[in-house]
Amino acid sequence: MQVNEQFTPTIVAFCCNWCSYAGADLSGTNRLQYPANVKIIRVPCSCRVNPMFILRAFQRGADGVIICGCHPGDCHYTTGNYYARRRTTLLFSMLDYLGIERNRTRVEWVSAAEGAKFAATMNDFVAQITELGPNRRLEDLRCRK
Amino acid sequence: MQEVMKKRAIELLSDGTVAKVIGWMPGEFSYDMTPAVFTTAEEIESNFVYNDFCGANVSKYVMREQKKASDAKILVFLKPCDTYSFNQLTAEHKIVRENVYVIGVGCDGMADVEKIKAAGIEGITGIESDGDKFIVKTVYGDETIARADALAERCAACKSKKLTVYDEIIGEDGEVVENSGRFDLVAKLEAMSADERFEFWRNELSRCIRCNACRNVCPACTCEQCVFDNPKSGIDQKAAADSFEENMFHIIRAFHVAGRCTDCGECSRVCPQHIPLHLLNRKFIKDINELYGDYQAGDDTESKHPLTSFTYDDAEPSVIHERGNE
């Protein structure tokens, strides 16, 4: 597929309220830049992210989906991210199995103190998705503009 | 075997141990058995059948019968793979075990008429089992096919001949099959490039007509109302109006049964479009086995399944991005 020079991907980031969303806030407080095409959705915990949401994002035109949560062991709810870890691992594996680019999805553990990591992760993920090009394998043509 | 089963069913009905019997009744041809519920000895005498074409997994019918107002005790005949489903249903409180009398039926694999037809045999008017082969009578003359070639796909890669739950056994109990080869096709797909995998699945899933047979037959699909049927869920779909929806339905369905799917293979058996849906479930099973340790749903009725448990040092999702073939 030809990569459009002008391609700016749409990226959905699910961030848990206690660590990663706070990390994203800290990244803002420290004025650490990352591209504007990353849009964050606040969820209470990474374990709130239903595979349906991830597929929904791709359906509606997202080019990449990243899930950020507390580091394993640091979950505000003790165990949420452990479940999230298994669910996302298996889901990503399934998407890969179906031939959908595996690098369109990512899980990253970002603590409330890791504003710099949040920004760096987003910059890296945006670069990765930009290189991959638009999501064509898991989009719903009806939703295209 | 059929006669022994009939005898026991009639005995248990007559002595009041059970009030209903779940088994199979004959069809129009020699291969189209229908799961059936019997309540009288006469019905069993005249209409109970058990042969090489009783592949249908009847465990879910136990749940259905128990949903009815009556709490009458039920006799069910379960093949080894059906017992796994039965256990899983019990674990999820879908079956009240005390109200069921389980007769485990030893099994050496079921035949699949699709395989016989795929071998080019048309106009079938009768099938007779003859040792390691079937003699198939057709309007175009008699044919024979090796039993192994007529075996259902799932039986050819049988995971276990062990009866995991029973009150009594008819026939021979077997063992878990080591190296069943059931993941061979999954591994083959994994070894392909992403583009090849995408092509493969597009070709398969694009045939989906959303008849919901896979879901409705699945012993793990026991929701009161499926999310895909519930307009309030926000993801309801009636037809695969876009290729995305084909993917969505099958990914989510496989995910919802991941860790709970016993790999009974009913989904692929019933698909009118012959989509190898079991390859989706087996992918999850293979991943679970590799990442979190061997797990067989329906082995027992106690353990927490892999998606409702964890260990502190589980693999990170990045293993997906780091492994072999892209």
Next chain:
Amino acid sequence: MMLYLAKDKLDVFFEKASEKLNVYVPVDNTNGSAYRKWTPGTVVSKGLHTTKSAKDFFFPQTENLVEFKMSGKAIEIIDPRRETEDYAVFGVRACDVRSFGILDKVFLSDPVDTYYKNRREHGLILGLSCGRPAETCFCGTFGIDAAEPMADVDFTEADNGYYIKANTEKGEAFVASLGDIFEDRDAAPAEEAKAKTREVLKKLPLSNLTTDGFGGDKLDELFDAAGWADLSEACIGCGTCTFVCPTCQCYDIRDYDTGHGIKRFRCWDSCMFSDFTKMAHGNPRLTQKERFRQRFMHKLVYFPANNDGEYGCVGCGRCLASCPISMNIVKVMKKLAKEDSGK
């Protein structure tokens, strides 16, 4: 004398025809076959049936009816219909050819379904007489001759080629437009082939099945028949039988929210589904028994009642082959007929 096309000329025929219209042919896939657009190199399936019927051509599984585009608070209404191109469908068996007539009765009677009509008018049916019917076939029960599809143009396989007969003006015009690729031959081998087919049909296990006991006037007897409970016992409520059926024509209309508008589409529905005809108060058909009964009552009683005795089944046998629990119209007819005669 009949027109004849040698087998090795079939591709030439498709190529010529493709110059004038899109040609669809049955193509094998995993354990079945489906219609695909013919392109050079396409191998035509030798199977009896496509897994799904040919009704998609006129009544596709999903179809957009209208679109609403939203921009802020403003709404724009768009008609998504495009000019339909002419097309031909090759290899349609007699049962499926008959099914179009049944669908016509539904969609072309007042009020006419313009979406269906548009597709119907642009489509040309190239029938293919059956050579090796299956045990599941019972088209004879409904007076269909598998040897004579009666499509716009019929193809009969014989003598290492196809004998061709146009049955309609549209068919004649099409055959004429292809000019000299056909040769004239004596029709005897074709008639011989048809006779052979008819012999096989007589030997089929369901050749004795009749519609005795069914029809528009049998509503009262059949509606409350005792047999429905047992027949529907094992039904899992999937839509397999309805979706492979060439005559099932129920559909649902739904709105799909694309995020920036609505696409209103219709899609096949199945009376076997628990939400079929569900209304605000709930579903008038409470259990699978009622839903199951509905399907067969429609085909065997309601449809003939409203359509001069014509049944809503063509005996193609697809549902017999694909039902997950092997319950089907034949079992229903036999059991109810037996029950009826037992009274």
Next chain:
Amino acid sequence: MQRIGVFVCHCGTNIAGTVDVKAVAEALGREPSVVTSVDYQYMCSESGQNLIKDAIRDYKLTGVVVCSCSPRMHENTFRKAAAAAGLNPYMVEIANIREQCSWIHKDVAEATEKAIILGRAAIAKVQLNAPLVAGESPVIKRALVIGGGIAGIQTALDIADAGFEVDIVEKQPTIGGKMTQLDKTFPTLDCAACILTPKMVECAQNELINIYSYSEVDAVSGFVGNFSVKIRKKARYVDETKCTGCGLCTEKCPQKKVPNEFNLGMDNRRAVYIPFAQAVPKVATIDADYCTMLKTGKCGVCSKVCTAGAINYKQTDEIVERQYGAIVVATGFNPIKVDKYDEYAYGQSKDVITSLEFERLTNAAGPTSGKLLRPSDGKHPHKIVFIQCVGSRCTPEKGKSYCSKICCMYTAKHAMLTREKYPDTEVYVFYIDVRTPGKNFDEFYRRATEEYGVHYIKGMVGKVSPKADGTLEVQASDLIMNEQLRIDADLVVLAAAIEPDKSARPLATMLTASMDTNDFFTEAHPKLRPVESPTAGIFLSGACQGPKDIPETVSQAGAAAAKVIGLLAKNKLTCNPCVAHSDELLCNGCSQCANVCPYGAITYIEKEFVMPDRSKKIRRVASVNPAVCQGCGACTVTCPSGAMDLHGFSNRQIMAEVDAICK
């Protein structure tokens, strides 16, 4: 149809500087169901809030979207404003266009476009919000303080002073913590023991304070107002209630070769011991690792000499389960291990010591009875080199990236005290920077250099080499004079970095309190909520939150106590209404949700339902206890039918946000 009001905040120029707020308000005003959309200087100000309140009344709003700073900042402010105007507070959604937009983007067009999309997502979400009513849960009027150092002691005393019961859990046999090991304290040079021991005694005597010494926290469950904690009272083989603290056993115990941790192993104690004279509780403890009786079953001397009959070799660990309304973490710090710094020869020479060891060498209760003597030969050192920042302000591979904060001051104290007591001793201090930001701190440091003649040298020590004559050759660079120095020192003192106590990490997991990358507990807000953990009901006291000196620790301890008192003073707490709930008609009772619930909030009930065929059947369905549920959502994803959903973050709401972002 919803009637939504959109309020776009300028936040001065914080937002308006990068986001065209007028354009945002205008664009969002065109969205379906938005009936008013305005921008304003400071939405969080009183007049900003009034703007929202007035609009709720004037436009009969059913939903409010505020495009402003992070919801973590002002979500509550705006919820309260909405409630004041009669709108359910949970009908408010925040679009974070400051931290997650204006502050991270420079291009106005780009930031404006993003702000509009974030606003749309919030509008899409609020459309599906439902009014929520918060429930209530009772508060158990007792606090737990984990750690009995000066931080824990002060917190406990302050809480008890307000009339609430407090339990202190201390893993050592005595409370007192690190401060008991110190000699003098800066900048006043008063004696540590003199100011600490009265507080320790006060704890022991206060009827509201209960000390679990030699105990650890085993498990924590529950939630704010209602924690249940399992405390493991480790077997000390001495009956606390009988032991009089006479100390006879510690004198008679034949096992004399036990390194004395109180003196950092610089001398020995017995296998049965009381850490130091002022220990609280003053009760002996048998060290099972060394006790001959416990190891071989042959000895029993202590038992024989104990007139109180307090020795009990059969004692086992005891688990006590207690309920608390609030938990204070005061687990403190430890100096890091300095063995790995080969260049300082810590492991090679006994005369290279840490500052805490130095502290013991100058303490009257220490191994040398307060005489400053070289550990190697017991001679008086004439030349002492202090090395600062050992492991502090380092690369992550080498040590800690942070400043340990207390070292500059205690080294000045050490230098000054040395010079005062032993004027013949030359003292050198090598430093990167001298940091003295505290009341009377810089004056203190200047006295060290100016009055006491301590040689402060800016520069790092490259190598300490033990020489044959017993001295230590210190090679260093003087960055100001720009020259290489060689000093033959008698004693080298390393100001080791401090790190959180090792017990903090597992404790944080039990408490579900978050930690930073250095294992210091994270505060709920670095400026505005410095003594609270983000986890409700968990408070932070002392160095577990970051390096602190004593005055700072004590003031933070008091602040934590004040927060605890504020909590315990309430009879009931308002619950978070954003909890899970199950749709009984959809629930099929499969139990998967209960399997993943970390709080045990889901139970099953048998309930009669009318089935589709109108028959009645009893079905098993899930039921969520809203007071116990904390709203993580693990159950919602486990539920295949979507029967389980989360208020405030429902499946539909999150998907609506996804849709709005992706379209």
